[in-house]
Amino acid sequence: MKGIHWLALLPFVGLFGGLGFANKVEPYVAGMPFIMFWVVMWVVLTSVVMACVYKLDPANKEGADE
């Protein structure tokens, strides 16, 4: 695991760590109960985080398709 790879732990820590706080119905966000919004938000953030890992990971620099 290189330094940047640890970033991939963020979705796990963020999603699970915040459950106690996020386990409620109100406030509604985008029409969804807060817990549902929380979960959806972390799915989107997982994508964002993995995009950052991908960009910064030297393994993906070499060649177009390795």
Place this chain on the structure above:
Amino acid sequence: MNSSLVILGLFLVLSLVLGIVAKKGKDMNLEQWSVGGRGFGTLFVFLLMAGEIYTTFTFLGGSGWAYSKGGPALYILVYGALAYAISYFLLPAIWNYANQHKLVSQSDFFVSKFKSPYLGVFVSLVGIVAMIPYLVLQLKGLGIIVSEASYGKISSSTAVWIGVLTITVYVMISGIHGSAWTAALKDLMILGIVVFLGIYLPLHYYGGFQPMFASIQEVKPQFLTLPSEGMSISWFISTVLLTAFGFYMWPHTFASAFTAKSAKVFRKNAVFMPLYSLVLLFVMFVGFAAVLKVPGLQGAAGDLSLFKLTLQTFDPWVIGLIGAAGLLTALVPGSMILMAASTLFAKNVFKVIVPSATEKRVAILAKWLVPVIALIAVYFTLQGGEAIVMLLLMGYSLVTQLFPPLLFSLGKTPLVNKYGAFAGVASGVAIVAYVYITGTTIAQWVPMLPQVIKDLNIGIIALFVNLLLMFTVSIITRTASQSTLKEMNRTT
């Protein structure tokens, strides 16, 4: 005969025809199909893997659990995303090793890493056993779809028999050849229908998403969140982890890791796949919309919620289309699992035990195992009353037990040995089997435990025991074999 049954029948015939047509001209064996000559790029691997999440489970199970469990069903949205994050690291490692050693199956991987053909047999057997509940849930889904789309004219058990007959004939005639085409058709249809239903139903019945959730909250407070006991936060976390770890441990998904032309393909996919899993959100909306509109479906009957609600909303021909999409989501994965299970048994179990068997004999055996395994699945389908999601979780609890030995074998020299791997997996599988067969819970074993531990998914507990035994046995057998070596040196 109503129009929904006619449409359903047409799609059934179409999928059979596609399967038979695909067979002509090409003569692919399972290896060529499953690894696709290691030539697939990002887009194709994306489609292949993305398609895998659209099974009956998504369609009926996802909405069924949103309907009957509410908040806890949200786990279905997350585990895929986290599995893809794991796949960024896991799949390139598997791919690199498999590519170097020209491996084609999951069992090959374990055989090669641990230098033990019998571990390969064992791993295959675990895979086959785990695939049975997965197959059962597809059949259950088929039964629901056919009987609902027939407006009750065909009973659910008759529908299961029709379904299993279709899958068996489909697999025996066309093998896996038809899958690529029917799979593309399936993904397109299900995507369109799920997104449409997920938006239309809440708007139609409640005038919007927030009004829908607000009225559910009013009638059933606590329903939309995780409860403090039972399917609580600790259940949620342990279940998400269990299913995320197990995601690529299914024999058929593991093999899809061999299809890419480079390891980079997987890393790229790990970025986009989580977004794609948000389609499941629309399935949940359907289930939630059904909560107040078709109340009273108890237990496993929750799986019917999507159909019950659409039946009272749309004309028969729309039901026919929805049913046809559902039919394909059961047929494609169902035939893949059936095929994978029978090939796995013939090649990686029978051939290892009877090395003298010819290729031809193995192929014939694989073919005739299809109806046998199908019948076993029918038996369990007609027996049990489990909800679709429970069946999937059972399969996951079993198949995830392969994750620890895989993970600790990825380094240059495996951290554990074959004895450890065997002991770990065997103990994990035994615990899961015991719990599911007897229906015991952790709370019954040790009532004094704090609630946080009582609520853990049993699969995670089994995983801990697995891990513990794997390392203990590895260390003991390692030192034992070293001391016998010393012993032998001394005596000589």
